[in-house]
Amino acid sequence: KAGVTQTPRYLIKTRGQQVTLSCSPISGHRSVSWYQQTPGQGLQFLFEYFSETQRNKGNFPGRFSGRQFSNSRSEMNVSTLELGDSALYLCASSLTGTGRTNTQYFGPGTRLTVL
Amino acid sequence: GQNIDQPTEMTATEGAIVQINCTYQTSGFNGLFWYQQHAGEAPTFLSYNVLDGLEEKGRFSSFLSRSKGYSYLLLKELQMKDSASYLCAVRDSNYQLIWGAGTKLIIKP
Numbered sequence: 439k440a441g442v443t444q445t446p447r448y449l450i451k452t453r454g455q456q457v458t459l460s461c462s463p464i465s466g467h468r469s470v471s472w473y474q475q476t477p478g479q480g481l482q483f484l485f486e487y488f489s490e491t492q493r494n495k496g497n498f499p500g501r502f503s504g505r506q507f508s509n510s511r512s513e514m515n516v517s518t519l520e521l522g523d524s525a526l527y528l529c530a531s532s533l534t535g536t537g538r539t540n541t542q543y544f545g546p547g548t549r550l551t552v553l
Numbered sequence: 554g555q556n557i558d559q560p561t562e563m564t565a566t567e568g569a570i571v572q573i574n575c576t577y578q579t580s581g582f583n584g585l586f587w588y589q590q591h592a593g594e595a596p597t598f599l600s601y602n603v604l605d606g607l608e609e610k611g612r613f614s615s616f617l618s619r620s621k622g623y624s625y626l627l628l629k630e631l632q633m634k635d636s637a638s639y640l641c642a643v644r645d646s647n648y649q650l651i652w653g654a655g656t657k658l659i660i661k662p
Binding site for chain 2: 471473478479480481482483486494528540541542543544545546547
């Protein structure tokens with residue numbers, strides 16, 4: 439079974455631009471979560487989507503948004519990029535439900551650099 | 554607020570045993586996860602605990618005490634490839650994962 443895939447793997451943008459990242463979950467997984475990871479900050483939760491609906495949201499400004507499609511693929515968008523948005527953006531998918539079925543499996547991430 | 558504490562960094566010797574602790578304060582509890590993350594790579598799932606006690610999986614074991622808000626990951630017969638960050642995460646009452654900042658484990662020959 440194919441794992442979680444994320445595109446693109448690397449991205450360089452300049453301040454003020456916007457960016458869209460894509461995530462394809464493991465087949466059959468209906469929940470997709472997005473995280474931002476910077477050195478020393480650990481994983482910061484952005485949002486979770488399940489069945490095309492945002493189920494949970496972290497404490498990020500409105501410049502960060504996302505959506506999920508009927509095939510469970512998800513995109514996240516960051517508008518008006520700032521230097522501090524440079525980070526590794528990770529997507530994780532899970533079957534959803536309780537217990538072990540809700541284990542999250544991560545994609546390789548998209549490394550975003552804002553100049 | 555919700556909080557998960559782990560040591561920032563630990564050092565151990567190849568072949569030895571190391572215990573990485575995790576303490577948590579969350580709104581509710583629906584399971585605790587341990588992940589391993591090598592530098593520049595995505596986290597990979599190691600273990601899941603929802604009941605008190607020890608879960609063993611090869612060289613890795615994970616322990617949970619819900620009454621104490623405490624877990625540890627035990628790594629035996631350390632290998633150089635075990636050098637990585639180890640992340641503790643707790644699923645709260647809203648089924649949201651709360652993540653610790655991770656423990657960087659350095660293995661020396």
